[in-house]
Amino acid sequence: MKAFGKILGLVLLGLLLIIVALGFALTHLFDPNDYKEEIRQIARDKAHIELTLNGDIGWSLFPWLGLELHEAGVATLANPTQPFADLQMLGLSVRVLPLLRREVQMSDVRVEGLNLRLTRDKDGHGNWEDIGKVAPADKQAATPAISTGETTAATPATTEKPAQPIRLDIDSLTVNNARVEYNDEQSGKQFTAESIQLSTGPIHEATNTPVKLTAFLASTQPAVRVRTELKGELRFDRVLKRYQFEDMKLSGEAAGDPLQGKTLTFAAQGQLLLDQAANVAEWNSLKLSLNQLRAIGELKVHDLDKTPQLNGGISIAQFDLAKFVDSIGQTLPAMAEGSLSKVELVSRLSATPNSIALENINLKLDDSSFSGRLAVEDLAKQSLRAQLKADTFNVDRYLPPKSAEANSAAVARKAEVQSSEASAVAGPGNSPLPDAPTKGAWSTERLLPVERLSKLDVDADLSFGQLTLDKLPIQNATLKANGQGGLLKLEGLRGELYNGSFEASGNLDVRQPTPQLSLQTKINRVPVERILESQGQTPPVKGLVTLDSNLTSSGNSQKALVDSLNGNASFVVNNGVLLNANLEQQVCQGIATLNRKTLSSEPRGKDTPFQELKGNLTLRNGVASNPDLKVRIPGMSVKGNGDIDLRVLGMDYRVGIVVEGDKSDMPDPACQVGERFVGIELPLRCRGPLELGAKACRLDRDGLGQVAAKLAGDRLSEKLDEKLGDKVSPELKNALKGLFKR
16 A cells, blocks of 8 residues: 555656646747737637737746736727727736636736727717627628528526626736826817826735825816825625725825816825615715815715715814915905805705705804705706805805995095085075086996896795894894796895884896896884994984885896886884984074064074974886975974985975974074964975985075065055955955955
């Protein structure tokens, strides 16, 4: 037995030496470069590709099946002269015996100078779609099978077990200086990845594999260039269909036309997971930075086999949004300095391929805090939905400043008002009437972005603890609005203003060339002087205003909207004061004139208090007609009629005052009312800039002459009664009185 074992050992040793000798002979005596044409033909017949072998082929047989290609290229049979891939060198080797156990054990795999060109033609056909397909000429040459009419015995079906995946075991993978190019002839766009460097550690199933990838990415239309680096550890399990990229770190820089010469530095980290069996993808421990912006969060996508659904959370640390936008070459609309300097966001995130929503928002914007929900329900239609609450928000801070044209118009109008005010001496009331204003008060600049508004799809429900709008501090403000297809509806804007309240509703229709506006407003007991002071104007009147209006207009500038303003309004001002205008002094001047006396006392005050001022307005093309102005002033009653020209903010009124005279403890002798003045209406004329208020009012000399003539007629009538008595008939007496009153 010992001899037999010894002999068997010698036989096995001899066989092994023979195999080694054959391997040596095959690798040294057999040169595959002599069979390049045969290899190409096999590639055509079996793989249906055109193989170009310009360089040498190196190989080894045992114990490693090694292959090394130089200057090789691959093309489709449809375009054999246009390789879609070529490389300078490919080197790999595989252990022979593990292949028999369906195990692939490789040494280092090296790829040098890979160049991959992918093209989609004008018909939308990609050159990679022809890989592995038979050439058209080969299809035509194929001979169809001839039916013999004989029935072939059915082959019994056999159930095959699913093939087990091949086990991979690779020492490392290295790719140097690779390039991938994609051209789309339909759009004219081109994308490239150049200087690709890829290196890995040992690649084993269910084991972490270190991976490092660097590349330069570029595109046209727009021109963008990106330098990027990716690191991490890849882990995969093909049986479970589970793939992980742990400790992923992506970093780089981007530049190009969209950045306007600026650079975007970016970085991302996290744990990535793709579970195909569960149709789930996750990005946990997410960290993201884009220049000044820093964010953390987590994202999860499920239903990968259907319509993917994304959920997660994101937290953006406080950053300067204005500086960030500038750092990426973009420009924000002009706004107050320091705006958008403190922005912070925490929110839940949900999205589909056509929608995105931020839920449970906690947004801090400068000095404001918002909570609620913000969503785009249809990305293609930009369907915006907003339900937000804020503690305080200053809209004026984010609006553009007035244009040069508006400033110029404001300066011109201010000069005109100051000139009129200088001539409006309210003391003795003998100065001439101010001139009617002629300077336009409104800008002709384009006001509304009609193109954007016509495409807007929005539904907003907003509320604010305090809202500053046009310098007005509005408390407990709410806004509900929606718009679609060019019709925007303001369902309600409500709030409290200076212990009063207001509400407004209306429509803006931009579906036609000229925008159409309708607006309904209600203001309840709001101090009118506070509103005017907030606009930087000197108020001519104080009091609590109540206003109801229903207005329409059209146009796309302030001037056009005012020039086409039509509708109706009613107003009441209670417990008010006409500032810097002593109507009592004006009236006393009129009575003194009728008494042919001169006032001996100085005015006791410069203002005129009143109990109520009310009237109705009918607006036609920017001019408001007021036929029924009434004012209740202690000691007198006032009524009037006139127009307010909103186009130039001017007024022209005729006012009648019925007085009781000077009721003070020490009345001016020239301002005493006798019986003959009872029921007499003293006329005033008010003309000039609306800002002057009652300071633009003067005694109407023409009207005062008519009053004097009436008083003289009444005086003569009294004399006739005394002289004639019952000596003449009543008819003759009345005729004589009428003659003197004409």
